[in-house]
Amino acid sequence: MPVKAKPASRAGKVAKKTMTPATKNNTLKLKFDTSWTYAPAPESKSAAIINKQYDLFIDGKWQKPLSKTFIDTINPATEEKLSEVAVANEADVNKAVVAARNAYEKVWKKIPAKERAKYIFRIARMVQEKARELSIIETLDGGKPIRESRDFDVPTAANHFFYYAGWADKLEYAFPNRKTAPLGVVGQIAPWNFPLLMAAWKIAPALATGNTVVFKPSKTTPLTALKLAEIIEEADLPPGVVNILSGVGSTGDAIVRHPDVNKIAFTGSTEVGKMIQRAIAGTEKKLTLELGGKAANIIFEDAPIDQAVEGVINGIFFNQGHVCCAGSRLYVQESIAKTVIRKLKDRLESLIVGDPLDKNTDIGAINSRQQLETILEYIEIGKKEGAEMYQSSCNLPKKGFFCKPTLFTNVAQSNRIAQEEIFGPVLAILTFRTDDEVIEKANNTPYGLSAGVWTDKGSKVFNMTKRLRAGVVWANTFNKFDPTSPFGGYKESGFGREGGLHGLLPYLSLKG
Amino acid sequence: MAVAKAITLLPDLTAVQAGFSLSPHIDQVGVEERASRFTKRSIKNETKRNGLLLTLNMIDLTTLEGKDTDGKVKQLCYKAMHPHDALPGLPTVAAVCVYPSMVKVAKKALEGSGIKVAAVATAFPSGQAPRDVKIRDTKYAVANGADEIDMVISRGKFHAGEYNFVFDEIAAIKEACGNARLKVILETGELGTLDKVRRASDIAMYAGADFIKTSTGKIQPAATMPVTLVMLEAIRDFYYKTGKMIGMKPAGGISKSKLALHYLVMVKEVLGEGWLTNQWFRFGASSLANDVLMQLVKMETGMYQSANYFSVD
Numbered sequence: 001m002p003v004k005a006k007p008a009s010r011a012g013k014v015a016k017k018t019m020t021p022a023t024k025n026n027t028l029k030l031k032f033d034t035s036w037t038y039a040p041a042p043e044s045k046s047a048a049i050i051n052k053q054y055d056l057f058i059d060g061k062w063q064k065p066l067s068k069t070f071i072d073t074i075n076p077a078t079e080e081k082l083s084e085v086a087v088a089n090e091a092d093v094n095k096a097v098v099a100a101r102n103a104y105e106k107v108w109k110k111i112p113a114k115e116r117a118k119y120i121f122r123i124a125r126m127v128q129e130k131a132r133e134l135s136i137i138e139t140l141d142g143g144k145p146i147r148e149s150r151d152f153d154v155p156t157a158a159n160h161f162f163y164y165a166g167w168a169d170k171l172e173y174a175f176p177n178r179k180t181a182p183l184g185v186v187g188q189i190a191p192w193n194f195p196l197l198m199a200a201w202k203i204a205p206a207l208a209t210g211n212t213v214v215f216k217p218s219k220t221t222p223l224t225a226l227k228l229a230e231i232i233e234e235a236d237l238p239p240g241v242v243n244i245l246s247g248v249g250s251t252g253d254a255i256v257r258h259p260d261v262n263k264i265a266f267t268g269s270t271e272v273g274k275m276i277q278r279a280i281a282g283t284e285k286k287l288t289l290e291l292g293g294k295a296a297n298i299i300f301e302d303a304p305i306d307q308a309v310e311g312v313i314n315g316i317f318f319n320q321g322h323v324c325c326a327g328s329r330l331y332v333q334e335s336i337a338k339t340v341i342r343k344l345k346d347r348l349e350s351l352i353v354g355d356p357l358d359k360n361t362d363i364g365a366i367n368s369r370q371q372l373e374t375i376l377e378y379i380e381i382g383k384k385e386g387a388e389m390y391q392s393s394c395n396l397p398k399k400g401f402f403c404k405p406t407l408f409t410n411v412a413q414s415n416r417i418a419q420e421e422i423f424g425p426v427l428a429i430l431t432f433r434t435d436d437e438v439i440e441k442a443n444n445t446p447y448g449l450s451a452g453v454w455t456d457k458g459s460k461v462f463n464m465t466k467r468l469r470a471g472v473v474w475a476n477t478f479n480k481f482d483p484t485s486p487f488g489g490y491k492e493s494g495f496g497r498e499g500g501l502h503g504l505l506p507y508l509s510l511k512g
Numbered sequence: 513m514a515v516a517k518a519i520t521l522l523p524d525l526t527a528v529q530a531g532f533s534l535s536p537h538i539d540q541v542g543v544e545e546r547a548s549r550f551t552k553r554s555i556k557n558e559t560k561r562n563g564l565l566l567t568l569n570m571i572d573l574t575t576l577e578g579k580d581t582d583g584k585v586k587q588l589c590y591k592a593m594h595p596h597d598a599l600p601g602l603p604t605v606a607a608v609c610v611y612p613s614m615v616k617v618a619k620k621a622l623e624g625s626g627i628k629v630a631a632v633a634t635a636f637p638s639g640q641a642p643r644d645v646k647i648r649d650t651k652y653a654v655a656n657g658a659d660e661i662d663m664v665i666s667r668g669k670f671h672a673g674e675y676n677f678v679f680d681e682i683a684a685i686k687e688a689c690g691n692a693r694l695k696v697i698l699e700t701g702e703l704g705t706l707d708k709v710r711r712a713s714d715i716a717m718y719a720g721a722d723f724i725k726t727s728t729g730k731i732q733p734a735a736t737m738p739v740t741l742v743m744l745e746a747i748r749d750f751y752y753k754t755g756k757m758i759g760m761k762p763a764g765g766i767s768k769s770k771l772a773l774h775y776l777v778m779v780k781e782v783l784g785e786g787w788l789t790n791q792w793f794r795f796g797a798s799s800l801a802n803d804v805l806m807q808l809v810k811m812e813t814g815m816y817q818s819a820n821y822f823s824v825d
Contacts, residue, residue: 030785031784031786034780036562036780305537307543307546456537476539
């Protein structure tokens with residue numbers, strides 16, 4: 001942009017020129033596509049080492065899969081192959097469970113709790129030391145913006161290890177007057193939206209409570225979990241305490257059905273959650289499920305509007321909307337609906353969609369072609385249902401899986417886009433008139449993972465939050481996570497809690 | 513509130529100013545979070561160079577001291593026109609900001625340069641004087657050739673809830689300004705909460721401000737990104753309600769280029785293209801210019817030069 005010696009212009013003239021009659025205000029528009037643009041600022045890939053091929057991490061060693069099968073994992077932003085990873089079959093799973101059982105009986109159960117803590121602290125520190133590499137790989141493999149991997153996923157993952165390391169030798173204080181005992185071998189299955197963070201959520205409390213682990217990352221995003229396996233190897237954890245098996249749906253199924261697994265922890269879709277529940281019915285296996293959601297984010301007319309708008313944006317567009325607790329249903333009080341929608345549209349225009357490795361990118365790539373197709377299908381459904389669609393005017397990259405940030409206004413409670421989980425950057429906006437009406441509508445869903453309330457009135461915050469049937473309710477903020485805070489759902493969003501003191505419980509049996 | 517007065521002074525706004533509306537609530541935690549997001553933008557290469565040139569062109573180069581003399585002001589004016597002649601092709605700053613007694617000197621020194629003379633008036637910086645004194649102060653500065661008037665609001669009255677007083681005073685000063693553009697200093701460091709910053713912004717804009725400005729530079733804290741964000745959002749809401757653009761001037765405490773670029777990011781993402789010019793956005797600063805020059809020279813030569821290579825005035 002040329003910047004010349006530009007004298008400030010005459011006052012009077014300016015005022016007249018820019019004064020528009022009030023009646024034409026609806027046509028006013030701010031221009032966010034400015035001549036001062038951001039130059040590309042890509043994070044360098046060279047700081048990340050990705051092997052050509054990954055085997056299975058079983059019994060402290062990298063082992064060839066008995067299945068002899070490998071699958072590609074690609075970069076969803078370029079559709080290029082990053083690596084290929086082993087697919088664990090039933091025999092591989094069995095090998096891992098046997099290793100975990102041996103490690104549990106011979107080592108992990110016997111060592112003092114403070115020794116367990118030592119190993120977990122070591123993993124935490126190594127995750128921090130390798131933060132840059134882990135962030136880059138997370139972004140390459142999953143498509144999320146580097147800003148999020150760098151500032152959220154990886155540091156929060158390290159924090160989970162730190163937090164649970166602290167609990168390892170203090171379990172008697174977590175549950176006073178009760179004796180705690182580990183469960184044994186736990187099978188854990190993680191989703192693709194926060195690959196490393198979900199590994200931390202699951203592995204850290206399991207180890208702290210004295211269990212051994214068979215962990216399976218998602219098919220589309222296995223790399224950071226395999227990097228974590230390298231860290232665990234380097235941290236010198238006793239062989240078999242943590243086994244990491246890449247694979248596909250049938251791998252998870254084999255873990256779920258293995259008779260020597262004492263507990264299953266699953267995060268993923270409600271559909272698969274129900275299958276797991278059926279599969280283990282009649283066994284002694286314990287189970288925690290963290291499933292889907294369709295969170296209501298409620299803006300009252302007395303809310304801090306600009307901050308609420310920002311919270312709504314973060315609530316739905318964080319991680320391209322691939323968040324089970326995403327605020328995907330927005331309820332706005334009718335008196336402020338026009339203002340809020342205008343502000344949301346403006347904010348949409350300043351979101352940068354593109355190369356996930358660019359430090360300025362706000363919205364990266366959709367995780368997989370399959371997920372992109374699902375999202376686009378829902379956008380079509382929304383249009384057919386008669387809702388009004390608004391999309392950012394941004395240009396999408398030619399290659400890779402991308403979706404414009406999308407709003408739907410004039411949405412009805414009965415519309416599918418207001419009822420079903422889309423798991424993408426699509427917000428359904430509904431309006432309401434009274435407090436009772438919005439509580440009824442917000443709770444009118446089979447899910448109950450999270451919700452948000454925006455009001456400047458303290459008493460209203462407490463009144464509303466206690467009436468919302470959701471595991472996490474945020475007030476005047478959204479999508480805030482901390483290792484000390486439990487997370488989990490009501491109804492079809494699952495059961496059991498992860499994080500905090502409550503997150504220890506699913507990995508323990510309490511006696512006495 | 514001061515609605516009735518607005519109707520009489522600015523009849524063209526009557527249609528849009530709802531009688532029962534209040535300034536929206538502001539949540540400080542949310543504002544701080546949003547403000548810090550702007551600092552995460554990576555500004556490199558041409559973006560950085562253009563941002564630095566734009567920053568230089570938006571500076572109100574300021575001297576507001578009891579010990580100001582003609583000599584000091586003349587030197588400052590030369591610097592305003594020739595920020596760093598060793599690097600050709602640089603823009604000038606936007607304005608020179610002085611006390612009313614120095615307007616004549618500055619005006620003469622800047623003649624023909626296109627650089628504006630801004631005068632702080634209305635019993636700057638405290639504003640603790642009767643209204644007729646403030647009006648005379650303003651008229652004196654305008655009569656001496658000031659292109660812009662930087663007034664302070666009566667913070668005592670504002671805290672006492674006398675919003676009508678504050679509103680009427682701004683409107684009266686605006687009238688005294690004639691053709692000069694009016695910048696209204698809220699002195700946000702004395703207001704205490706962001707809710708009050710927002711309310712003061714709304715009062716100033718409806719009362720006729722051409723610009724709203726954070727601080728005098730005499731009180732800490734001066735300009736901060738959260739305060740500026742609240743004011744930019746007030747400007748955006750006012751623009752949508754009335755179609756009238758209002759300028760923004762953060763002042764005090766912005767002495768580093770990197771911080772100035774964060775501010776530009778904020779303007780770009782809150783108000784967009786229209787405000788990315790010195791007509792609608794200014795930095796009130798004295799030491800920022802040299803830091804910008806130092807960065808520009810570094811971009812040109814690849815090396816940082818010591819502060820001694822840049823003239824202090």
